Amino acid sequence: MSALGPYAAFIGTSYALVALVVTGLIAAIGLDYRRQQAELRRLEASGVTRRSGKTSEPS
Amino acid sequence: MFLARLANPSRFLAFTARVLPWLAVATMVVMALGLYQSWTAPDDYQQGATVKIMFIHVPNAWLSMFVWMVMSVSALGTLVWKHPLADVAAKAAAPIGASFTFLALATGSLWGRPMWGTYWQWDARLTSVLILFLMYLSLIALWRAVEDPSRAARAAAVLTLVGAINIPIIKFSVEWWNTLHQGESVFRMGGPTLDSAFLIPLFTMAIAFTLLFITLHLAAMRNEILRRRVRTLQMMQADGRAA
Numbered sequence: 635m636s637a638l639g640p641y642a643a644f645i646g647t648s649y650a651l652v653a654l655v656v657t658g659l660i661a662a663i664g665l666d667y668r669r670q671q672a673e674l675r676r677l678e679a680s681g682v683t684r685r686s687g688k689t690s691e692p693s
Numbered sequence: 694m695f696l697a698r699l700a701n702p703s704r705f706l707a708f709t710a711r712v713l714p715w716l717a718v719a720t721m722v723v724m725a726l727g728l729y730q731s732w733t734a735p736d737d738y739q740q741g742a743t744v745k746i747m748f749i750h751v752p753n754a755w756l757s758m759f760v761w762m763v764m765s766v767s768a769l770g771t772l773v774w775k776h777p778l779a780d781v782a783a784k785a786a787a788p789i790g791a792s793f794t795f796l797a798l799a800t801g802s803l804w805g806r807p808m809w810g811t812y813w814q815w816d817a818r819l820t821s822v823l824i825l826f827l828m829y830l831s832l833i834a835l836w837r838a839v840e841d842p843s844r845a846a847r848a849a850a851v852l853t854l855v856g857a858i859n860i861p862i863i864k865f866s867v868e869w870w871n872t873l874h875q876g877e878s879v880f881r882m883g884g885p886t887l888d889s890a891f892l893i894p895l896f897t898m899a900i901a902f903t904l905l906f907i908t909l910h911l912a913a914m915r916n917e918i919l920r921r922r923v924r925t926l927q928m929m930q931a932d933g934r935a936a
């Protein structure tokens with residue numbers, strides 16, 4: 635950090651903030667996918683299916 | 694023709710399952726290269742090492758506007774062409790666009806404090822980007838407030854197209870008004886004013902963040918399609934119980 639000069643804290647905070655928000659976005663989208671897949675599987679296991687009869691898994 | 698084929702949600706899910714792993718790898722490779730170039734770039738003769746903030750601030754600022762344009766095209770798709778995935782695309786893009794806009798504002802403030810002496814100034818560029826951020830939040834609130842996705846789609850599409858007026862205002866604010874923000878230095882008549890030592894890392898990071906957006910957007914669209922399927926099945930289940 636010392637190589638970044640007197641404004642190292644501003645530079646480091648900027649990169650850390652971007653890393654935090656991007657990681658949060660990736661995690662939120664990944665968790666949402668798991669949640670929707672689990673709910674679809676639960677519904678299909680309980681006997682509810684779409685009119686097309688297709689399951690949630692993409693072919 | 695390609696887009697028409699993807700209009701079928703099942704086909705779209707199969708398409709995302711195939712391309713998402715490749716897009717994720719491409720994003721990581723280009724992002725790693727961009728970060729390496731950013732951290733090995735020389736200091737600016739005036740700004741010193743704070744120029745490194747530019748490599749993350751500018752791509753986020755570009756994408757904050759680009760995502761709204763993607764949502765505007767999707768809004769046209771909802772209102773004019775009634776494309777089945779248009780509203781899905783717009784709704785999935787909004788939180789990602791809001792995140793990029795937040796990062797553009799936050800990194801801009803962190804860059805502004807050492808360079809301008811202040812974190813914030815109510816000038817045309819900063820204020821118009823703040824308005825863009827608030828518009829993203831309004832759209833997200835609208836989609837959450839209305840339970841039926843098809844009802845929310847029309848209102849959200851109109852709001853998106855009205856909000857698109859703000860994009861040229863953001864873009865040209867530094868030319869139309871006196872602002873603390875620097876003028877256009879990349880996409881301008883007469884070519885960029887940046888040296889290639891800064892321009893190359895900036896473009897690499899811009900490509901990396903664009904790839905990141907495409908990857909996250911496709912994944913979020915896939916989630917939204919699954920959410921609508923869950924909702925349909927839950928309604929069928931409720932109907933079955935009621936009958």
